[in-house]
Amino acid sequence: MINTTYVLECSINGKAVAVSVPASKRMSDILRDDLLLTGTKVSCEIGRCGACMILLDGKPVNSCLLMAYQAAGKEVTTIEGISAGEELHPVQQAMLEEGGLQCGYCTAGMVVTLTALWETNPTPTRAEAEEALCGNICRCTGYEGIFRAVEKCGLSMKREGQKPL
Amino acid sequence: MLLGRDTYAKKWIIRPDGEEKVTGKLRYLTDLTAPGMLHGKVLRSRYPHAWILSIDTSKAIMTPGVRIVVTAEDVPGMNLFGIAFPHQPVFCHDRVRYIGDALAAVAADTEEIAEYALSLIEVVYEPLPVVDDPETALEAGAIKLHPDGNLLHRTSLKHGEAETAFEGCAHIVEETYFTPRQMHTYMETEGGLFVPEDDGRLTVYSPTQHGYKDRMQLSRILGMAEEQIRVVSSPIGGSFGGKDELNVQPFGALMALKTGSPIKMHNSRRESVISGIKRHPMRIKMKTGADHEGRLIAHQVSILADTGAYATLGCEVLNFATEHAIGPYNIPNVDVQGTSVYTNNGVSGEFRGFGGNQVIFSVESQIERLAEKLGMDSWELRKLNLRAPVDPGPMGQQIVQTEGANQVWSKVKESPLWAKRGKLKRGGESEEQQDQAERLQAEERDDKCEDQVPWIRRGVGAAMVMHGAGLGLGIPDHSGGRIELTPEGKIQASFGFEEFGQGLYAALTLMLQDFFGCTAEDIRIVIGDTDRVPSSGSSTASRATTMMWRALQQLKPPFVQALLQQASALAGLAAEELATGAGGIHRKGDESGMPVVTYAELAEAADAAAKPIIAHTEFDYPTTPEGLVGAHYLYSYASVIVEVEVNMLTGRVKVLQTDHVIAAGPVINPMGFLGQIEGGSVMALGYTLTEDAVMKESNYVRHNLDTYLVPTFKDSPHTIRVEAIEDLPEGDTFGPRGVGEIGSVGLAPAITAAVRQATGIWVNRLPISPESIVQSIDWLEGVEAID
Numbered sequence: 036m037i038n039t040t041y042v043l044e045c046s047i048n049g050k051a052v053a054v055s056v057p058a059s060k061r062m063s064d065i066l067r068d069d070l071l072l073t074g075t076k077v078s079c080e081i082g083r084c085g086a087c088m089i090l091l092d093g094k095p096v097n098s099c100l101l102m103a104y105q106a107a108g109k110e111v112t113t114i115e116g117i118s119a120g121e122e123l124h125p126v127q128q129a130m131l132e133e134g135g136l137q138c139g140y141c142t143a144g145m146v147v148t149l150t151a152l153w154e155t156n157p158t159p160t161r162a163e164a165e166e167a168l169c170g171n172i173c174r175c176t177g178y179e180g181i182f183r184a185v186e187k188c189g190l191s192m193k194r195e196g197q198k199p200l
Numbered sequence: 201m202l203l204g205r206d207t208y209a210k211k212w213i214i215r216p217d218g219e220e221k222v223t224g225k226l227r228y229l230t231d232l233t234a235p236g237m238l239h240g241k242v243l244r245s246r247y248p249h250a251w252i253l254s255i256d257t258s259k260a261i262m263t264p265g266v267r268i269v270v271t272a273e274d275v276p277g278m279n280l281f282g283i284a285f286p287h288q289p290v291f292c293h294d295r296v297r298y299i300g301d302a303l304a305a306v307a308a309d310t311e312e313i314a315e316y317a318l319s320l321i322e323v324v325y326e327p328l329p330v331v332d333d334p335e336t337a338l339e340a341g342a343i344k345l346h347p348d349g350n351l352l353h354r355t356s357l358k359h360g361e362a363e364t365a366f367e368g369c370a371h372i373v374e375e376t377y378f379t380p381r382q383m384h385t386y387m388e389t390e391g392g393l394f395v396p397e398d399d400g401r402l403t404v405y406s407p408t409q410h411g412y413k414d415r416m417q418l419s420r421i422l423g424m425a426e427e428q429i430r431v432v433s434s435p436i437g438g439s440f441g442g443k444d445e446l447n448v449q450p451f452g453a454l455m456a457l458k459t460g461s462p463i464k465m466h467n468s469r470r471e472s473v474i475s476g477i478k479r480h481p482m483r484i485k486m487k488t489g490a491d492h493e494g495r496l497i498a499h500q501v502s503i504l505a506d507t508g509a510y511a512t513l514g515c516e517v518l519n520f521a522t523e524h525a526i527g528p529y530n531i532p533n534v535d536v537q538g539t540s541v542y543t544n545n546g547v548s549g550e551f552r553g554f555g556g557n558q559v560i561f562s563v564e565s566q567i568e569r570l571a572e573k574l575g576m577d578s579w580e581l582r583k584l585n586l587r588a589p590v591d592p593g594p595m596g597q598q599i600v601q602t603e604g605a606n607q608v609w610s611k612v613k614e615s616p617l618w619a620k621r622g623k624l625k626r627g628g629e630s631e632e633q634q635d636q637a638e639r640l641q642a643e644e645r646d647d648k649c650e651d652q653v654p655w656i657r658r659g660v661g662a663a664m665v666m667h668g669a670g671l672g673l674g675i676p677d678h679s680g681g682r683i684e685l686t687p688e689g690k691i692q693a694s695f696g697f698e699e700f701g702q703g704l705y706a707a708l709t710l711m712l713q714d715f716f717g718c719t720a721e722d723i724r725i726v727i728g729d730t731d732r733v734p735s736s737g738s739s740t741a742s743r744a745t746t747m748m749w750r751a752l753q754q755l756k757p758p759f760v761q762a763l764l765q766q767a768s769a770l771a772g773l774a775a776e777e778l779a780t781g782a783g784g785i786h787r788k789g790d791e792s793g794m795p796v797v798t799y800a801e802l803a804e805a806a807d808a809a810a811k812p813i814i815a816h817t818e819f820d821y822p823t824t825p826e827g828l829v830g831a832h833y834l835y836s837y838a839s840v841i842v843e844v845e846v847n848m849l850t851g852r853v854k855v856l857q858t859d860h861v862i863a864a865g866p867v868i869n870p871m872g873f874l875g876q877i878e879g880g881s882v883m884a885l886g887y888t889l890t891e892d893a894v895m896k897e898s899n900y901v902r903h904n905l906d907t908y909l910v911p912t913f914k915d916s917p918h919t920i921r922v923e924a925i926e927d928l929p930e931g932d933t934f935g936p937r938g939v940g941e942i943g944s945v946g947l948a949p950a951i952t953a954a955v956r957q958a959t960g961i962w963v964n965r966l967p968i969s970p971e972s973i974v975q976s977i978d979w980l981e982g983v984e985a986i987d
Contacts, residue, residue: 073224083904113224115225117223127222127223133205137879138435139217139218140437142224165913168913171913174385174387177878177881177920178882178913179882
């Protein structure tokens with residue numbers, strides 16, 4: 036087997052990391068296997084389900100489709116980097132309060148996508164939310180609880196006058 | 201009452217396992233690693249049906265980084281598994297019967313090496329003709345897949361004389377229905393970590409719905425005492441019935457014992473599709489007759505189920521389908537015949553609804569067709585024939601009486617969504633009526649759907665479900681639980697049930713608070729670990745909530761008595777003056793909120809006296825007194841109403857709104873209840889509109905979520921409303937019924953009824969293909985209209 040080691044240097048959840056991996060290794064595997072950040076899940080491996088969603092320079096991407104070299108020099112945020120220490124992100128809080136999760140296996144990816152939406156468009160219409168979220172599959176909730184969470188975090192943000200991050 | 205955070209504010213709690221999930225901190229069993237672990241991979245068959253002439257693993261084992269290669273020869277115990285009866289080989293050695301059959305497994309330093317090594321295993325096959333259809337499988341000349349032939353199971357349910365009774369019917373409807381091979385599509389694919397312990401025991405961290413059953417099966421395979429195996433089985437990233445049967449456990453366990461190293465396994469989605477069980481595809485012929493007034497007289501049913509290569513729960517699913525093929529109706533002459541057949545197709549097994557989904561689609565479709573023949577409203581037709589609380593169950597058996605059937609069906613009539621139906625009349629009417637309907641429909645086009653155009657049509661439909669809970673008579677349906685005061689002073693409940701997303705922790709937390717008046721902080725819950733929990737039976741068949749509630753009813757008196765006696769001695773007050781509450785034992789009538797003795801003090805005293813405060817219970821799920829195999833005793837009821845929009849140009853059906861009414865006794869955990877119905881509803885939406893694990897010559901055509909289409913956000917209805925009917929007759933001792941399945945059963949026939957109303961097209965095959973809609977349109981009519 037050919038050993039093509041490559042040093043990936045990027046920022047993960049605000050920390051500079053250098054990890055020695057094959058250049059073609061998928062980001063989802065680097066996160067889960069090399070860095071033990073198992074909050075990022077892998078379910079379909081083809082960018083269809085969104086369980087592996089991370090933020091790359093703030094934009095949601097499927098980490099199963101992202102090769103190591105594509106993340107070089109960029110800022111990666113995983114589910115582990117969404118909450119600020121012990122304090123939950125409003126999206127996480129809303130998901131909890133509205134029953135936006137059941138088995139939880141899609142939840143990390145869902146929260147990552149929702150966070151990106153919340154930062155760009157905190158009070159989306161139903162159609163905008165559908166469009167933003169249609170790359171994330173949930174097999175448990177029927178999406179209703181997640182929509183309630185979308186509404187809730189939009190509304191609560193308005194009410195409390197919070198600003199996007 | 202309509203379920204929601206406002207209507208159920210008091211019990212609308214954040215699930216105890218929620219925070220770990222939204223932060224990604226929760227370690228699923230497939231996330232676990234161990235020092236020195238190896239990666240396991242399984243070689244699956246190249247052909248759906250073949251003789252195996254030889255398996256040569258010599259090149260694979262020589263590969264650097266490969267630690268072990270195992271085949272059938274390496275299985276120390278029974279090389280077979282299966283929940284109901286074990287006949288599926290762990291490793292095939294002489295013949296493969298489906299594309300998911302395993303021939304060998306490899307453990308290596310990395311997953312890549314293990315996968316590479318699989319490609320070096322040389323198997324010489326002699327392909328055999330494929331039996332890919334249950335009908336041809338039963339033909340006299342068909343090649344036998346198992347020693348006893350291709351028939352797995354037959355069922356029969358008869359009352360009266362259906363054959364002759366049709367002669368007296370004024371209207372008869374005869375139709376065949378086809379239902380798809382649905383895939384569970386749990387987001388977490390099968391896998392786990394298998395750890396050989398220093399003391400010779402084996403720990404299995406692998407998702408399953410029944411840890412004790414896995415332990416028993418593994419003990420037979422490994423030739424090892426059950427007590428030597430510990431199965432840790434929760435948390436689970438979804439199951440829906442799909443992880444009740446063994447999947448990777450035999451391979452991981454075997455290789456862990458042989459290598460002395462922990463083995464990690466995690467199926468790719470492709471492997472999960474190939475090897476995992478599916479919902480039984482069924483062909484259901486129904487002939488149903490009624491008199492002039494619409495009274496159902498005769499019902500003849502023939503069910504043909506494709507169980508695939510091995511049995512797993514094929515018999516039990518067919519039993520359930522047979523029992524439920526009558527729906528909640530009183531029909532004097534009934535003849536149901538069921539047949540479950542082996543083929544070389546993927547293995548069919550347990551799936552949410554357990555055979556009810558297929559037959560309820562069929563029987564409810566029959567009712568719609570009959571109503572139209574009779575010129576009768578289908579609501580009235582159901583109402584006329586609906587079972588009364590005193591009526592026996594579908595098998596003539598005694599069942600627990602409730603008003604459920606009538607309650608859920610009456611709610612349909614009251615629903616604003618159903619009221620729309622009157623305005624959207626269509627199909628089988630005169631032209632004048634149709635024109636009138638068109639006009640009314642145009643008026644209905646409100647701002648909800650701005651892009652309304654003539655080729656978009658709307659319709660409303662409803663259906664009704666009666667669903668048995670528990671495994672049914674004839675399958676051991678044992679349960680039990682334990683409650684104790686821990687040394688830290690926590691009330692700890694232990695059950696053998698599993699958390700796969702349904703909200704068991706939340707339901708049990710709420711129940712414990714309700715039973716003991718304590719707070720969530722006073723509670724500890726232990727589940728999903730055979731070393732730490734009593735056997736409670738499987739977390740299936742909508743039974744866990746009912747069984748936990750029943751266990752607590754039995755555990756409460758001895759446990760509370762022990763607590764109060766201890767407290768009485770400590771506080772110098774009569775036990776009769778005391779009660780359990782927040783933080784400890786309170787004096788009755790004391791408004792201070794301060795316990796007279798805390799749970800921690802009680803625990804300390806119990807420890808000092810060496811008298812642990814603990815209670816156990818064991819019991820069986822309630823069954824009907826008659827000895828009818830498969831018969832259920834407890835039933836829950838549901839009605840579902842949907843509004844659909846059909847695009848006549850693309851053939852696409854969109855569901856706009858879905859209303860579910862569920863009669864399943866008191867709601868324990870409203871967020872969980874709502875979530876189960878919403879989730880089941882959207883799963884059923886996929887079943888009705890897109891999901892089919894198509895097989896061609898017994899090979900899967902769709903291997904991943906790019907071609908096997910489960911509903912996304914965009915496909916789910918705009919609104920799902922869930923109403924719970926909670927009341928039970930006075931003196932009902934069975935309490936809350938589970939709702940894990942019932943939300944997924946009745947949607948398909950409600951949608952097809954709505955499609956009929958919208959378009960005049962009858963659907964008899966699921967999922968509804970857009971082609972079937974488009975091809976049914978009379979294009980000439982359209983051309984004329986343009987002229």
